[in-house]
Amino acid sequence: MKVAILGLGSVGRGVVSMLAKKDLGIVVTGIADSRGGVMDQAGIDIQAVLEQKTKTGCCGDPTIRGEEIVRNGDYDVLVEVTPTDIRTGEPALTSIRTALSRGKHVVTSNKGPLALHYTELMHLAAENGVQLRYEATVCGAIPIIQTLQHGLAGNEVLAVYGILNGTCNYILTRMADEGLTYDQALAEAREMGYAEADPTFDVKGIDTALKLVILANTIWKNGITLRDVECTGIDLLTAEALTLAGSQNCTIRLIGEVIPGRKLLRVSPRILPKKHPLVVRDTLNAVTVVTDMAGAITQVGKGAGSVETASAVIGDLLFIRDCHVEGD
């Protein structure tokens, strides 16, 4: 199976490193970052590309653009792992549309296109007889999308609750454990590399909301977008609120929830008993799916990280290699 990879940030580097290390029968025929690219039908020397990226900041020839690889490259699956743009979904959106229209499968970790145009993109994939897979967009290494699509198939999903953002969870864990203020905990999260220089996207709950939109569309396929989500972040929480919760054997977590019966999609800080199954520590993610037959199924694992997210991307690639979904 031939793959082309767009994006050579943390996720992209994780994916190509693991593909180089593991003998999965997957050949990389194209790689591009924002500054250039490389194509080779016989298979790219991944080690050489990574070294060049480290030395020069660009992974290949500046005249070879990602768009060209998407349009003309020789690949079976496009792996789209560029950064998320939540306003336009670009340039990932165009790349994904182009690849699907060419009859190529797509695997992505990019939340933008799916949160904005889920229904259109899934139809485009079905029309062209290919799969669009996106396990890496939600909860990193936790296979929550496959669980919803296949593991719990046949169940009616009554609710989904989750801790879907590791940055917020780290900040809240530190505030509770050490009595830190929000600003102190955020500064520590930045030092640890868990928070961006501009943390808005995480701490305002937007990242969690995007993931909720993707989960809700996976379950109900009904064109939900970011506008349908009530969203409150953690940036106004005080150290006192956490101390008060702690004194009652509780703590505070940023919870995303989808409850179809109440037409509710909400991101908000919630008080939970310390023993609650969703109360995980540090950067962990946790998600509970409540269904009519299976009851409540909770999954806990690493929600981010280069190799952890690569696990989700590679799981999708192998699903495409091994399983032909009806309608492909």
Add this chain to the structure above:
Amino acid sequence: MKVAILGLGSVGRGVVSMLAKKDLGIVVTGIADSRGGVMDQAGIDIQAVLEQKTKTGCCGDPTIRGEEIVRNGDYDVLVEVTPTDIRTGEPALTSIRTALSRGKHVVTSNKGPLALHYTELMHLAAENGVQLRYEATVCGAIPIIQTLQHGLAGNEVLAVYGILNGTCNYILTRMADEGLTYDQALAEAREMGYAEADPTFDVKGIDTALKLVILANTIWKNGITLRDVECTGIDLLTAEALTLAGSQNCTIRLIGEVIPGRKLLRVSPRILPKKHPLVVRDTLNAVTVVTDMAGAITQVGKGAGSVETASAVIGDLLFIRDCHVEGD
């Protein structure tokens, strides 16, 4: 898709009830219990069969045997949900072999045939271009088999740890919470319907060991059998042991573990911190898979129950309906 169902105990009744209730495009053309059966190519009236079973103890015509349905029935998938026999795997083993040899898919909740003859049966399925699926054999409603086969595909599995038996977990929870002796807690578990009249299979760890064998074969496909498992049950645990663990903020759980690097398959009562992710309560199951890329992924949910196990069976049926696995 046409299915024939062998076994109309707790799991079988759950499956047929849910198939009757949900519009999944699945037609039941044969049902048999140990005393008789019914066949109808046009689709069986499930409500009538369930009523007859309740009234007479037999689901249909005593002259129609399960064997005949398996050999001559008109079905795409055999749903084999009869009780487990760990010595011979029969009669399920013969039913599964016959169906696979006829080029029919098989979905089973029966641990016997898989724990005894995993490799042979999977080869037989592959040779005949069909799927043999068995999500319901391990951890009830938790989709752990799909997680290992697909969700974490591409990962090297470094270890699996789990609470795989709800009966033992209920007994241990009650001993720890209320200071009960093993005999008191077992009596309570029987009253609640969580333990059989003869609880040996559960409390000696045999049920957990069978599930470990199935997990190990799913991961390593290397012909592991029950003889490869070191097994200690919970029947010799004293109330004092649980009290002592409790005094150190720990508790005791029956843990099944597979660690390939140490060639270890073991079932044994283990002391765990109360905050450990595997320390779940009552009849819940929990399983952690540790891998090279995804890190540790823990899943928690109901490990038994009629409708919960039906969830796993129906998930398998829909996987067969929707996904064609390479090599089918």
